[in-house]
Amino acid sequence: MSEQPRSGTQAVDRAIHVLNCFAGTDPELSVSELAHRARLPVSTTHRLAQALVRGGLLEQDAGTDRYRVGGGLADLAGPALARLGFDTVAQAGVEAVAPHVYALAAGIRITVNLNVADRTEAVSVLQARPPVWFCANQVQTARRPLYASAAGRAMLAFAPGDRMPAPVRESLHGVRRTGFAVEEIDAAEPVRSVAVPILSPDRQVWGALSIQARSVRLNDELVRTVVPAMRQLAGRLSPYFHAAAAAAHTAAELKSP
Numbered sequence: 066m067s068e069q070p071r072s073g074t075q076a077v078d079r080a081i082h083v084l085n086c087f088a089g090t091d092p093e094l095s096v097s098e099l100a101h102r103a104r105l106p107v108s109t110t111h112r113l114a115q116a117l118v119r120g121g122l123l124e125q126d127a128g129t130d131r132y133r134v135g136g137g138l139a140d141l142a143g144p145a146l147a148r149l150g151f152d153t154v155a156q157a158g159v160e161a162v163a164p165h166v167y168a169l170a171a172g173i174r175i176t177v178n179l180n181v182a183d184r185t186e187a188v189s190v191l192q193a194r195p196p197v198w199f200c201a202n203q204v205q206t207a208r209r210p211l212y213a214s215a216a217g218r219a220m221l222a223f224a225p226g227d228r229m230p231a232p233v234r235e236s237l238h239g240v241r242r243t244g245f246a247v248e249e250i251d252a253a254e255p256v257r258s259v260a261v262p263i264l265s266p267d268r269q270v271w272g273a274l275s276i277q278a279r280s281v282r283l284n285d286e287l288v289r290t291v292v293p294a295m296r297q298l299a300g301r302l303s304p305y306f307h308a309a310a311a312a313a314h315t316a317a318e319l320k321s322p
Contacts, residue, residue, distance in 0.1 A: 071173055076113075079105060081111050084122065084134075093131040166193040166274075169298045173276070173291045174198035175283070179302075180216040180260070181272045184297035186269045189275075202279050203258050215248035218273040219260035222246065223270050245292050248277075255280040260287055261307065263299045273304040274299055 086094060086102040094102070114132055117123040124135040162179070170177040170193040172204035186208045194203070211217030222240035240246045250256040260275035269309040274295050277283070 079103070079109070080113050080117060083110060083117065087134050092298065093126065093129070093133045095129075099132060109244035134239060162302060163193065164190060165298055165301055169193070169274075169294060170195040173294060175276045175278055175291070176205070177295075177298075178216065178275045179272060179296050180220070180275055182211060182217070182220050182270075183208075185211055187211050187214045187220065189216075189274065200278075202252075202254060203277055205258070205275060205277055213248075214275075215246040215258040215260035215277075216273040218246040218248070219262045219273040219275070220270050222263060223262050223268060244296065245288075247288070249280065250277065257283045257288075259292065259295070261292065261295045261299050263302050265303055265306065272304060274302075 082103050082105075083099055086099050096111050096114060097107055099114060100107045103110055105113075114123060114125070118125050118132070118135070119281055121135050123132050125132050141219075166177050166179055174195045174197060176195065176199065176224075177193045178189040179193075180187045180189050182188070187210075189205050189207050192205065211221055218237060222237040245259055245261045248258040250258060256277055257280040258275055258277035260273045262273050263271040265271060276291065276295070288310060
């Protein structure tokens, strides 16, 4: 039976679904692999992928015909990341940071979020899902209040103390002592979130790494297992922030009269 025509909205939905197939550890996918992941016919997937190539959101290797994320996505993401106060990673290149975050997600089998502070909120600017053991409880809300979220508290705990009320500073002593923040999220199935800060060598806060899962899974024993790996990654990411900030400072100096 021939495939029924799709509305414009449905076509856009399907194209987004194809793009989301690259939210994993495989940098390149064949059209058949894309079709399998997107659960679409190969012919439909091919048409969508070619349209995304023409739009610059995907690229196709001329030798293998495999698809990968195109430079157009980075161009679109740059202004948004800068607007969120994530200039350093935007300049260093999300591509340079993402593989490390995805590797951690694959290793601990939990989605890992990279967060930055935007005024009064913690904002997830990169979400790395593991190739296996993924569930909807691991999906973090894109924006959460700084004072009420694990990611926000991980950043606040190491921010200059004179910028926050005294009661808040007092409540963050435990985070500074342990080096990570925990949040218990009220839901039909209780969810726990854990976050560690990303700090520069001089203890400046760049952002935070966070994970969340059902509390029965992300129990105290698993927290003790995954937090060292999260801290190790935070340490590896710090030089990207530091180098990009230094480059931005140098560029600003060169532009000044």
